Amino acid sequence: MSNINDNLKDRILDSIAEGVFTVDKDFKINFFNKAAEKITGHKREDVLGKFCKYIFKSPICLSDCPIALVLRNQKNLFDYESKIFDNNGKEIPIKLNSAILYDENNFATGGIVTFRDMSQYQLIQNQIDTPQNFHGIIGHSKAMQEIFKLISEIATSDAPVFIHGESGTGKELVANAIQKLSNRKDKPFIKINCSVFPPNLLASELFGHVKGAFTDAIKDRPGRFELADKGTIFLDEVAEMPLQMQIQLLRVLQEGTFERIGESLTRTTDVRIIAATNINIQTALQNGKFREDLFYRLNVIPIEIPPLRERKEDIPLLINHFINKYSRIYKKEIKYIDPEALNVLIDYDWKGNVRELENVIEFALVRTNSNEQIQVNKLPSNLIEKNNNPNIQPFSNSKERTEMLMLLEKYQWNRSKVSEVLGIGRTTLWRKLKKLNLINE
Amino acid sequence: MHEMLGNQYFMVRNFLAAVEQFEIAINDHPNNDKLKKKLIVSYTQIGKTLKALDLFYEVSKKDITIIFNTDVAKDDCPCPELIPLIESQEKLNENSFDFYITLAILWAFCDKYKSYEYFKKAKSLSMKNEKLDSITKLYNDHFNRIEFAH
Numbered sequence: 001m002s003n004i005n006d007n008l009k010d011r012i013l014d015s016i017a018e019g020v021f022t023v024d025k026d027f028k029i030n031f032f033n034k035a036a037e038k039i040t041g042h043k044r045e046d047v048l049g050k051f052c053k054y055i056f057k058s059p060i061c062l063s064d065c066p067i068a069l070v071l072r073n074q075k076n077l078f079d080y081e082s083k084i085f086d087n088n089g090k091e092i093p094i095k096l097n098s099a100i101l102y103d104e105n106n107f108a109t110g111g112i113v114t115f116r117d118m119s120q121y122q123l124i125q126n127q128i129d130t131p132q133n134f135h136g137i138i139g140h141s142k143a144m145q146e147i148f149k150l151i152s153e154i155a156t157s158d159a160p161v162f163i164h165g166e167s168g169t170g171k172e173l174v175a176n177a178i179q180k181l182s183n184r185k186d187k188p189f190i191k192i193n194c195s196v197f198p199p200n201l202l203a204s205e206l207f208g209h210v211k212g213a214f215t216d217a218i219k220d221r222p223g224r225f226e227l228a229d230k231g232t233i234f235l236d237e238v239a240e241m242p243l244q245m246q247i248q249l250l251r252v253l254q255e256g257t258f259e260r261i262g263e264s265l266t267r268t269t270d271v272r273i274i275a276a277t278n279i280n281i282q283t284a285l286q287n288g289k290f291r292e293d294l295f296y297r298l299n300v301i302p303i304e305i306p307p308l309r310e311r312k313e314d315i316p317l318l319i320n321h322f323i324n325k326y327s328r329i330y331k332k333e334i335k336y337i338d339p340e341a342l343n344v345l346i347d348y349d350w351k352g353n354v355r356e357l358e359n360v361i362e363f364a365l366v367r368t369n370s371n372e373q374i375q376v377n378k379l380p381s382n383l384i385e386k387n388n389n390p391n392i393q394p395f396s397n398s399k400e401r402t403e404m405l406m407l408l409e410k411y412q413w414n415r416s417k418v419s420e421v422l423g424i425g426r427t428t429l430w431r432k433l434k435k436l437n438l439i440n441e
Numbered sequence: 442m443h444e445m446l447g448n449q450y451f452m453v454r455n456f457l458a459a460v461e462q463f464e465i466a467i468n469d470h471p472n473n474d475k476l477k478k479k480l481i482v483s484y485t486q487i488g489k490t491l492k493a494l495d496l497f498y499e500v501s502k503k504d505i506t507i508i509f510n511t512d513v514a515k516d517d518c519p520c521p522e523l524i525p526l527i528e529s530q531e532k533l534n535e536n537s538f539d540f541y542i543t544l545a546i547l548w549a550f551c552d553k554y555k556s557y558e559y560f561k562k563a564k565s566l567s568m569k570n571e572k573l574d575s576i577t578k579l580y581n582d583h584f585n586r587i588e589f590a591h
Contacts, residue, residue: 025444025445025448026448026517027448027449027452051452051517053452053453061453062453065449065453067445067449068446068449068450071442071445071446071449072446100442100445107442107444107469108442108444108445108446109445110445111445
């Protein structure tokens with residue numbers, strides 16, 4: 001069998017949909033296929049012989065050149081996410097593979113990169129992330145929409161974030177969304193709940209230890225701050241941290257330095273800190289349980305997640321979301337909730353917030369037969385009992401309330417549309433919603 | 442591999458890492474002048490001026506036009522970016538041998554006459570430096586050859 005000639009090889013490479021280019025050992029482009037022309041907008045004759053950094057203008061050319069990564073690690077890259085800029089300066093998300101080309105003496109003579117344009121894929125991804133579902137956080141209330149906007153605005157900065165919210169409001173989801181949208185999204189994301197470790201163990205978890213530092217330290221172990229280097233660390237329930245450790249945390253924030261327990265060597269770390277608490281931080285500051293200087297360092301970007309009882313308009317949306325989720329998990333065809341059951345859920349005060357609501361829906365869905373609606377009698381007894389309690393005011397205008405809820409859901413809580421459909425003014429609608437206990441404004 | 446990785450570091454102006462790779466690569470390719478030229482520039486940027494001067498002399502002795510015939514754009518030579526930054530610090534570095542040597546070497550890749558001037562300044566600060574004497578002689582011989590050709 002004869003070998004294929006260079007001309008045929010070029011034609012083969014020109015026929016594939018992936019962009020392909022090769023560079024010589026000086027990083028000058030010496031091959032550029034048709035798909036690469038199409039994706040980047042550069043003509044082959046304009047790029048041949050030019051340094052690749054001047055063509056692709058990607059930030060990774062300076063920090064993590066894919067060919068240099070292969071040279072350094074001696075491992076080819078597959079599906080590496082990156083960005084390049086096209087001929088018009090437009091940013092293009094890409095996924096690339098890269099490898100080194102060697103001569104017969106096994107000396108590196110160049111590199112090859114193949115890449116795919118991921119713009120369309122990202123477009124679809126953005127469509128899945130509806131305005132009501134922001135990276136897994138559900139809500140169309142004004143308060144939640146403002147939080148989504150804030151997260152989008154601040155995610156790419158490295159400033160510390162302090163999330164406050166009652167238990168079950170979704171603090172970790174907010175942290176996840178920030179990390180996912182940040183420039184550090186491909187770097188380590190380390191989470192630690194500061195309340196679950198006794199003080200001596202927490203120090204070891206955060207800063208690491210060396211062998212013999214304490215009885216159980218049988219070998220050197222890096223801490224979470226070391227593991228999170230160049231990435232993000234999420235310190236949940238940070239206010240539970242002992243005061244002594246708060247000083248150490250403050251030092252990490254100010255200088256980026258720390259020592260492993262039992263070691264005098266000072267180490268550095270470059271981490272973005274996202275902290276969260278569910279306690280009243282002002283009280284903790286007044287009682288001296290949380291250092292003021294640390295609080296101001298952490299609280300550069302404060303995010304306050306409202307409790308569910310203060311954003312009741314999100315309850316139907318959350319219920320739908322959890323019904324869909326658990327229908328898939330339990331393989332049941334359940335799509336709706338009975339209006340009476342919905343009323344019960346809306347009137348409940350949700351001390352455990354979204355997490356409690358999720359548990360309630362899972363519980364009720366498990367008890368409901370496939371193809372049926374979730375009925376009120378399938379809800380946990382404590383919710384129904386509370387509803388039957390004579391001390392609690394019965395629902396007034398139950399039918400009107402249910403109809404109003406349906407209408408609001410139909411128009412995705414767009415009050416202008418609902419008032420238009422009902423033929424009433426927005427203020428009248430607002431009064432009605434207030435009377436029906438459907439809003440808390 | 443080391444030459445190519447060194448080239449990448451050189452391209453992104455990470456001279457410290459580039460030196461590390463080039464020093465290994467030069468063992469595999471002792472006659473690679475292109476590599477040596479990059480190593481000379483990199484040495485000047487990490488404070489190893491005398492090493493830069495030694496290697497500069499080694500290449501110049503072989504053929505001084507290897508240095509002078511550098512194409513700034515085609516060779517991605519960083520000298521045009523580096524020279525203004527260094528020259529702006531002249532007041533702080535008056536009478537500094539390293540300062541004049543660094544500029545003499547960098548200018549050699551762009552303008553041999555300016556380079557010669559800086560070598561002369563460096564020479565005036567150094568009581569006796571055989572290498573500098575030899576380098577200026579190489580320059581003079583080269584200039585004479587050009588004049589003769591004209």
